[in-house]
Amino acid sequence: MFFNSWMDLLHVAVVGVLVYFGLILSLRLAGKRTLSKWNAFDMVITVALGSTLSSAFLSKDVSLAQGLAAIVVMVALQFAISWTMVRSARVRGVVKARPTLLFDRGEFLEGPMRTQRVTHSEIRAAIRGAGHAALEDVEAVVLETNGDFSVLRRVQQPGERTALCDVEGAGQ
Incomplete structure (x- = not known):
């Protein structure tokens, strides 16, 4: 044996x-x-x-x-x-799968998120992981063909302020 x-x-x-x-x-x-x-x-x-x-x-x-x-x-x-x-x-x-837009200009795209089985918190985590503190800092989030999230930053206008991106304890 x-x-x-x-x-x-x-x-x-x-x-x-x-x-x-x-x-x-x-x-x-x-x-x-x-x-x-x-x-x-x-x-x-x-x-x-x-x-x-x-x-x-x-x-x-x-x-x-x-x-x-x-x-x-x-x-x-x-x-x-x-x-x-x-x-x-x-x-x-x-x-090969096609990339999927999940978040666009401040809006979560519920249909594609449901199809790809992605939650709001996963998108928020990807945004934080890309070094952005607020949803307003982001133009779009794309789920790539290999499963990675691409976070495309928004060009912020001078003088604009943003709120923290759904982080527990933020703003307290």
Whole structure:
């Protein structure tokens, strides 16, 4: 149960090292886009690569060549789809989500917030995280395709004052 044989350990060590370097080589050949911030497509590829890597490491039913071939196929597919996304708006629309405007000129956009399952407090936290103390300091908040919030600051007119952005204890 805890130990079968030294040959099993040697198999895991040798195959593990070879598959690891095969994965690194494949990812380097595929380019930086393969390792960029995640969207749904990137997450699927990452989970599939992890599963394949695990099978190649631990399963005696999967040969080293099969494990490496599976990794190369997945990285090649990721590269091909990324390459196609750059050249085709239709493919890009299927594979990648579009950014969503959640807050615009002092107004929370309830419909998009509900669709994206984002709360007022998450938007306020993103605004504070971007270094803004007040909602009035912000022109817009966008939920990007990778799940990050982009906070676009408002250009404040001289002499304008703003109230603190919904922070507990503010204004006391």
